[in-house]
Amino acid sequence: MDRSNVTNRFLLSQGRQVFVQEKSLDKPVKIVFIHGRCLSVRSWKRQFESELLDPFGLIAFDLFGHGSSDNTTDLHLYSLAGSVQLLLDLIDQLQLTNFILVGHSLGGHIALQALPRLPYCRGVFCMTMPLTIPIDFGKMYCNVNLLVNVYQANPTQTQLSAYIDSLFQSSASEKPLFVEDDFLRTDPAVHTGILQGLLAGDFGDEVDLIRTSGVPVALVQGEREQVHRLDYLNAFDLSLWREQPLLLPAAGHMVQWENPDLVNSLLVSFIAEVVSSQ
Template sequence: MLSKKSVKLSSCHASYFEKTANDASATILMVHGNSLSKETFLPQLESEQLDQYRLIAVDLPGNGDTEVNSKTDTSRFSIKGMADFISEFAGNVIDEDLILMGHSLGGHLCIQAASDIDGLKGFFLMGTPPLTTSEMPAAPFNDHPAMGLLFKDELTREELDILADSMHNGSADASKKIKNAFSKTDPTLRSSLGQSVATGDYKDELRELVSIGIAPALVLGEKDELINADYVKEIAESTGWQNSPQIIPEAGHCVQLEASEAVNSLLAEYISFVDSRES
């Protein structure tokens, strides 16, 4: 049964969806991308394919229904602030082992938070090229007009169209959900996030993954305009599950919205892999 809940954390009340399951074989914590929301995981939360799992999708600070007083504290919008939010949320809501499922920025935040989360069993990362503070093998992101807009607070209608169009491959439903999420985002979030990224105040994600020792599923839409597929492929060959990226045909950046059945099947397959490592 799917329900909407809230939990009080040190900085805010975190809003989240939860779908319970009797004798759940795994718990999945879903973390959305920049200026999106928990609603982008509804195709997973409402799917019969994932009925055997406990599913939780949370709104990050300043996104969706998780409100933060940004007039007095924008630190919650930094990479570290949002990673701390995820680890605190997990510690308050989840008692059992879990898999972190992150989309785009949400995937980066999952890696950033991982060392502070107990019982972590796996990473399912969509549209997330793990970053390193060392020399990168290639540019992780494509040179696309939308990239700069992801760190701009006030967007014109034309700019919002550019952003939304960059995140899907011709899906009107995905476009509507993306634009609705952007309209609900705190107006100071994107520039604060951009300042945090510019300072380099984040962990080396490749080093974190190697240190944790869990092979991540690196999922990428075949038509993703924002992510450099060659970069993801090179990282996956050395670090990823099955030593290759998991490419979703004909999907754009928001694979969970555009190709939910393929994503859900792949997630179930990854969970089986994680479980097999412990048997």
């Protein structure tokens, strides 16, 4: 990565340190990247490196319990609602008034959950499946047991390897080392906090949020996805950018890593359209 214009710092949110990576904050339109569960800002390396995104300010941060941000004993801060509050706090501290949210997996849920409270958000570009009420994990995920096994305090190396394999297309020859490192650095209590929030119903129906927010939303998936069931989206009639979920070739769940050129190109097109129309 060309780090000549990339800076790292810590901000405080609710008394805890949050790791923030930034680039070109003098640009009028900012992109805020939100990573997935057990990942970190490193999952956006190929976006921060991209010349296509040079016209924009780039901001990525580690969620509580992830990467270089603080862990916490307050499990609510690990829930969707707690992560939304963290996002809102950072947007307020950074005084963002013209921005796009880009979320991967859990980060996509956080972006969608935040929609009703983001008056300055121009659009949401997310790589996830919308959560519904009630949640149907069996329809959303290809292998629920795999996720149950790995989202615990001490998964075996076999379980962890199977999980990491599922994040990429089955033919992937390159699986970056940071993915396992990020998983092992993640506070295991994150999984409990997320689950407790879901069981408590502390989240909104994301299908309804997409329909009612008035904010343009793009849904993007790798066509070789091994975590989410792609046919899950067939049940919904959503008003989306380009009128449908976009399936990108040569990519699995880590679509922004496996096919970054296409993801970045689509993101630039999305921003151009949604900003010019508002």
